[in-house]
Amino acid sequence: MSGDDRQSELAREHKERQAKRAAEQAAKARRNTFIGAGAALLVVAGGIYAATTAFGKDSTPVAAASTPSPSASEPPPTALPSTPPKKPGSVNCTYKRDDSAPHKFVGLPGSKPNLKIKTMTVSTNHGDIVIDVDPNATPCSVNSMAFLAKKHFYDNTKCHRLVTPEVSGLFLLQCGDPQAKADGKNPTDGQGTAGYTFADENVGVIPYTKGVVFLTQPTDAAGQNSSQFAISLSDENGQLEPQYSVLGMVRSGLDIIERVAKDGVLVNKDDITGDGGSTAPKNPIVIERVTLK
Numbered sequence: 001m002s003g004d005d006r007q008s009e010l011a012r013e014h015k016e017r018q019a020k021r022a023a024e025q026a027a028k029a030r031r032n033t034f035i036g037a038g039a040a041l042l043v044v045a046g047g048i049y050a051a052t053t054a055f056g057k058d059s060t061p062v063a064a065a066s067t068p069s070p071s072a073s074e075p076p077p078t079a080l081p082s083t084p085p086k087k088p089g090s091v092n093c094t095y096k097r098d099d100s101a102p103h104k105f106v107g108l109p110g111s112k113p114n115l116k117i118k119t120m121t122v123s124t125n126h127g128d129i130v131i132d133v134d135p136n137a138t139p140c141s142v143n144s145m146a147f148l149a150k151k152h153f154y155d156n157t158k159c160h161r162l163v164t165p166e167v168s169g170l171f172l173l174q175c176g177d178p179q180a181k182a183d184g185k186n187p188t189d190g191q192g193t194a195g196y197t198f199a200d201e202n203v204g205v206i207p208y209t210k211g212v213v214f215l216t217q218p219t220d221a222a223g224q225n226s227s228q229f230a231i232s233l234s235d236e237n238g239q240l241e242p243q244y245s246v247l248g249m250v251r252s253g254l255d256i257i258e259r260v261a262k263d264g265v266l267v268n269k270d271d272i273t274g275d276g277g278s279t280a281p282k283n284p285i286v287i288e289r290v291t292l293k
Contacts, residue, residue, distance in 0.1 A: 076209035076235045080249050083137040086115055093140035095196045098226075102188055104178035105195030106151040113143035117292050120145060120248060122154075122175075125286040126260060129231070129253030131213050133292070138201040141215060141225065141247050142292065148194055148227055149290040158182035159285040160189040161230075161278040162257075162265050168272060168279070170237055173257050174216060175287060176228035182280040184266025189278040193226035200225065202246045207238030211254055214244040233257060260285055 095108045115135045120142075122129040135142040148154060160180035163170050177192035200223055208214055212232045217224040225245055233254070263283040270277040 076238060077206045077249070078211070080132055080134050080137065080246075081205060083134050086136050086139065088115060091115070091139045093143050093198065095140075095144070095198045097195065098193070098197045099195055101193050102179050102191050103193045103195035103226075104153065106148065106153050108196055109144050109147035113139040114146060115139060117142055117146060119251070119293060120149075121291045121293075122253075123288045123291070124159075124256065125284070125288060126256045127253060129256060130251045131248040132251050133248035137205070138245060138247060140198050141201050141245050144194075144198060144225070144227075145229075145247070145290070146292040149292050152289070153178060153194060153227065154287045154290040157287050158280075159287065160280055161271070162261060162281040162285070163271075163279050164261060164265060165234065165236070167265060167267055170240075171234035171261075172230045172232050172237060173261075173281075173285065174228060174230040174278070175285070176216075176226075178227065180278070182278070182284055184268045184280045185277065187270060187276045189268075189280070190228075190271075190276075193228070195226075197224050197226050199223045200243075200245050203244065204242035205246055207242070208232045208240045208244065208246075209235045209238040211250040212237075212246060213248045213250060214246050216244060231257060233261065257285070 089112060091113055092111050093109065093113055094111065097105075097108065099105070113135055117133060117135050120131040120133050122131065133142050133145075154176070157175070157178055158180050159173055159175035160177050160182045161172075161174035163172060165171050174190070177190055178194070179192040180186070180189045182189065206212060210232055214230055214232070215225045216228045216230050217226075222243070229247055230244075231250060231254075260281050260283045263281065266280045266282055268277040268279045271279045
């Protein structure tokens with residue numbers, strides 16, 4: 001092989017490596033865009049369909065694999081299942097630094113969680129949303145939330161995603177992206193993290209029915225939890241595949257989100273197609289602070 005041929009081959013290999021790294025970085029950058037339309041669910045006549053376009057714009061649902069509905073004899077849960085108490089100091093949490101996505105890093109939580117925390121209060125510009133949590137079931141998730149709350153991580157952040165059944169087939173509010181603009185236009189809304197990740201907990205214990213609060217991560221990933229969380233506003237969300245860590249159950253304040261939802265949403269087409277950005281509430285929901293105690 002001549003010197004010129006070798007140089008050409010090296011240049012080609014270098015270009016291929018650059019392209020591969022760029023693709024990997026782009027995939028990681030969208031790691032926390034929770035349930036884009038490619039995985040959005042629309043429950044229709046007992047089956048589940050993928051919503052491919054925004055409601056009112058030639059929406060053509062595409063049939064997906066049918067998933068049985070929860071048994072009528074088993075009503076949706078209204079409280080977290082009881083969990084045997086753990087001994088103080090018996091749990092060690094591991095948090096891994098990760099700056100592959102847009103983030104606001106305020107440090108890493110400690111490894112020893114407080115197992116006495118009972119509630120998480122999300123104070124918003126519309127009022128308080130009080131959530132019952134159980135650190136015996138999800139010690140590292142609650143520990144992460146408590147750490148971020150003390151660091152004022154959530155202060156003055158906007159809940160970036162509010163989707164309704166008419167738009168995506170789901171009915172939920174998503175918060176926790178520290179850089180979100182929540183304007184229905186910003187392509188990076190839903191990507192922001194706390195700059196670290198941690199393992200899944202309490203997955204599959206209860207379905208994601210109305211009032212259930214769970215951490216969000218990409219549908220094709222595991223153990224990628226960070227700062228984002230979602231509040232389910234419909235029992236139909238119980239059809240979601242059990243792959244998200246259940247954080248808690250709303251005790252009061254669900255009506256606040258429901259009232260905001262009546263004001264409508266700013267539909268982001270790229271959210272519906274899974275290409276980035278988020279459908280945001282027209283009436284902004286701003287988190288003033290988060291408190292765990």
